[in-house]
Amino acid sequence: MYAILTLCFAHIKKRKIQNVLLAILIMLSTLLLATSVTIIMNTSNIFEKTHHDSNGAHQILTMGKDIHNPITVNNWWQEQQGVTASNLIPYRNLSGFTANGVKTPNLYLFMMNTPKTPFTIDRLLFSEGENQDYPTEGTIWIPTSMASTSNISLGDAIEFNSGENAFTLSVSGIVVDLPYGGPFTTNARIWMNDSDYHKQFDTMIGSEQYMMALRFDDYQQSANYWIEFEKFLNGPYLESKMEYESIAGFYLIINKIIGFLMVAFGIAMLFISLFIIGFSISDAILTNYKTIGVIKSLGLTSRKISATYVLQFGLLSVFSIIPGLIASTVLSRVIIESSLSYLKAGKHLTIIQDFRIIILLAVIILVIVILTAFIYSNKARHVEPVQAIKYGMSEFANNKVNRRLNNSNRLSNLVNLPVQLQVGIKNITKNMKSSILIIVLTAITSAILVFSAVILNSFISIKQNTSAMGYDSSHVVVTVINDATFSKQQFEQFLRSDERIKNHAWLDQFTGVLPNGPNQPLNINVDTIEGSFDDAGYETFSGRNPVNKNEIAIGINVAKALHKNIGDIVEVYIEGKQHHLIVTGIYQSIANMSYSARISADVIKVYNSTYSASKQSMINLVDETLSAQIVDDLNNNFNSSVSAVTQQTLLDGVFKQVVAVFILPLSVIVILFIAVTFIIIFSVSRINVRKESGTYGIFKSIGMTSNTIRWSITSGILFLSALGTIFGIFIGVKVIPVALQSILLEYGLLELPLAINWPVSIGLSLLSILAACLGCWLSTRIIAKTSPRILLVD
Incomplete structure (x- = not known):
């Protein structure tokens, strides 16, 4: 021992x-x-x-009074054993707000009339602020997602616009609100005091909506409850349901x-x-x-x-x-x-x-x-x-080394390369294992560098891939915030008379119910367009967007759940009305995890001939650089009824947090692998130099300078690392994104759309070459520090 x-x-x-x-x-x-x-x-x-x-809730139901009676629905669920149902919470919808002088138009708000807390289920957890029974008069509670993305703190004043009047409330609580407080959300629940709620909305045009939450003792049994519930309704539940x-x-x-x-x-x-x-x-x-x-x-x-x-x-x-x-x-x-x-x-x-x-x-x-x-x-x-x-x-290894040296000598003489390059080539061919390691290592490092650059640039430059992510690619988006003061006829007349505007379309959203879901009916968002999906920039990866009143395009997760393909018929309820529509296209969308569909406004007009979409207008310009100018003109001309923003503003509000979260871990991985590349190549080169010390001693004794020998060895590493970097660029752009598909498919993306900035990506990949060459150069300092006699003795 x-x-x-x-x-x-x-x-x-x-x-x-x-x-x-x-x-x-x-x-x-x-x-x-x-x-x-x-x-x-x-x-x-x-x-x-x-x-x-x-x-927390397992399901959130939202209802008006037009299709189902909210009180009847709530009473049925309150009577069920094994299910906890919340009371009905009334709310009104608003679009956008202004905080700290910054207008945020792309967040759709549920202005909740806060019941006394703690709620039976779906309780609010306070991140900041005093935990009270309900907001005091003149104050509100907002979700952590809204506070984080808009940099809102306790005590900040937030201005809301109902279209008929503007009002301001201060933040007294920031809460974790699970159903409407996650990343990528475009919704937020604003919890108001009862007095403020009635003061602002009692005279507001439109009907009050209701929300309720369900929590099952055994969530796996939820499908059985819904079978009984639909028997009670004598048909499917036809309003919004969040799972x-x-x-x-x-x-x-x-x-x-x-x-x-x-x-x-x-x-x-x-x-x-x-x-x-x-x-x-x-x-x-x-x-x-x-x-x-x-x-x-x-x-x-x-x-x-x-x-x-x-x-x-x-x-x-x-x-x-x-x-x-x-x-x-x-x-x-x-x-x-x-x-x-x-x-x-x-x-x-x-x-x-x-x-x-x-x-x-x-x-x-x-x-x-x-x-x-x-x-x-x-x-x-x-x-x-x-x-x-x-x-x-061993005798076998000795013979093998002699043969390899003879072959490399013949190769060098045949090519007749300069001495420096011959030394570099011999270093590569004589140490094949280390040469392969250097190629593999620099390939992995450059792949990580390139993928990190590509993924971050894809989110930063999301505007280039909005269609592939399931969003429209229009230049300007206008949301109607006050139906009472809005005139669609005047608005469209303004658009038609402006030569800067190329085309526009109107988008509306409905809740669709597909009764033939795998376990229970699928409640999905249905985008309805008055105009053209193609003009608005919506894409399908298979088939085409719907045009006629008997057509529908569906998200990939809907297609997967229903086992439907192009040409199949789907049964769908919209606004309580049954439709049988032909699938013309299948698309991917991260919004709603591809549990969504697209139809033309003509489908709604089958049962409602006077229907006219007037919720959101998507506008394309002849020159996109004029987007900010158009936004200002629309807001100035229709200030009391609409809110106009560029598409880039909407996308930044959703994706800027994603970029911020990804930067840290990707940076750590990149730095670690650059360090590893340096460490390993330093170590490998040092081993190889020690093995060949006698050879380098001979080179020095016949007149080659230390720096010439070092440059010769480094040139070989440069060639190997450059070869590895080429493979790495391919892996970073093609292989790693494919490996992520299993995760992304769950969230409604068949493939991750990439925006590649080639100069930046290639430039970053060169860091792996730099780390490799630097590691080699520093490891060969022993040649410069040691005399030829000692090298020969070693």
């Missing part, structure tokens, strides 16, 4: 820098894997905990993507670390081949020699894994706090650190490292003392 320990510590001392760098690699692998496990584990847990603490999956979905999507990337790249880094361990052991055995032969001739067994390497890398792993685990607790908290900030009730989220899983992960990494060291160290078994002492390697 004493001999094993002596040899083990001798190996560690002899290669301090190499062992330190390898320890850093194992630590970084542990950091990424432990962080990804914590993120994945907490993403669902934090949401579930918040849902439990708020006694638990929709409530949870967008809270989880960002962390699912982040977790997936960190797991994938963490595993890649671990495999690279294992390769380096194997490479280091193989190199150590070859370098000390003669010494091992002598030791074996003196009686030390192959098993004990192998044990020295297993012990060496086992100790390195133990001292590397522990700081990796500690660092992961900090990094995972920062990422989770950022990505799940909407669920923060208080100063911090309650992040669960399951030490059993973390310790299990640490043990798995340690076992894999030890197993790798054991497998590679078994090469010491094949050391024959006589051959080791005679050749410094």
Whole structure:
């Protein structure tokens, strides 16, 4: 045992820098894997905990008085055993608000008449502000999503416009409001005092709407309740229904993507670390081949020699894994706090650190490292003392090296390259394993760099891909905020008389019910257009948009749920009226997770001949650069009845938070892999330089300068890393986005539309080449510092 320990510590001392760098690699692998496990584990847990603490709803029903009687519906659910139903909460709809001098027109508001809290179910959790029974007069509670995206704090005044009058209320509470407070939301519930509610809306034109929440003792049994409920209604429920999956979905999507990337790249880094361990052991055995032969001739067994390497890398792993685990607790908290900030009730989220899983992960990494060291160290078994002492390697390896040198010499003479390039080529061909490692490593690093640039640019430049994301691609969007003062005829006359305007369309939304759902009827959003979906910029990935009164296009998740394809007939209820429509197209949309459909206004006119869409107008311009000018003109001319904004403003309001959340984890991964590229190539180049020290001593003795030799070696690394970067660009643009499809499909995207900024992407990918070349250049300093005589002796 004493001999094993002596040899083990001798190996560690002899290669301090190499062992330190390898320890850093194992630590970084542990950091990424432990962080990804914590993120994945907490993403669902934090949401579930918040849902439990708020006694959260499984379904949210919204109703008017035109189709179902809200009181009758609420009474039926109140009588059911195994279901908790909230009381009806009245509300009125508004569009947009102004806070801190900034107008936000793209948030659609439910102005709630707050009942006394705590609610039976779907309780509000206070993130900021005093937890009171209800807002005091003149104040409101707003969701965390609205506060975060619009930078609203306690005490800020918010101005609302009902169309008939404007009024201002101050924020007294910021609350976690699960159903309408997640990422990507375009809705928000504003909780008002009863006196303020009646004061502002009693005289407002239009009817009051109602909302109620349902929580099932066993959510899996919800379909059975709905079968009985529809028997009671003598038909399907024909108004809006939000499911638990929709409530949870967008809270989880960002962390699912982040977790997936960190797991994938963490595993890649671990495999690279294992390769380096194997490479280091193989190199150590070859370098000390003669010494091992002598030791074996003196009686030390192959098993004990192998044990020295297993012990060496086992100790390195133990001292590397522990700081990796500690660092992961900090990094995972920062990422989770950022990505799940909407669920923060208080100063911090309650992040669960399951030490059993973390310790299990640490043990798995340690076992894999030890197993790798054991497998590679078994090469010491094949050391024959006589051959080791005679050749410094096996006789077979000696012959193989001689043949390779002869072949590389013939290749160099044939090509007749400059001496510097010949040295670089020999360095590549003589060390094929390390050459392949450099290509793979720079490919992975550049793939991460390119993918990070592409994914961030795709969200920053979302305007380029709005159609592929399921949105329209119009230039200006106008929302009618006051039906009483709005004249559609005057508005359209203004549009037709303006030569800057190319075309326009009117969009309306209805609740559609597909009674033949897999378990229960599907309640979906139905976009209804007066005009042309194509002109408005809506795309389908299969078929076409509907044009006629007997046609419909459906989202991919609707098509999947109903097993429908182009040409099939679907039965759908809209405004309580039954329609049988032909599927003309299938599209993807992140909005509503592709549980939606598109129809022309002619479908509504089948039962309502006087129908005219007048909720939202999408306008295209001859010159898009005039969008801001058109917005100002429309707001000035129709200030009391409409709110006009550019499409870019709407998109920024939805996606700017996504960009902010992605920046941190992607930056961490990118920095780690650039550091890993530098570390590994430094280590590999140092090993290769030590193996070829005699050759470089000869080069120096015949007149080659140290810098010439170093540049020659670096030129080979430059070629390999450039080749790896080319592969990496392809992987980052094509392969990684495809790997994300399994996650994205759940959220209504068959494929992730990308906006590629090639100059930026290629420029970032060159960082992997820079890290590789810098690592090689610094590792060859030993050539400059050492005299030719010592190199020859080494």
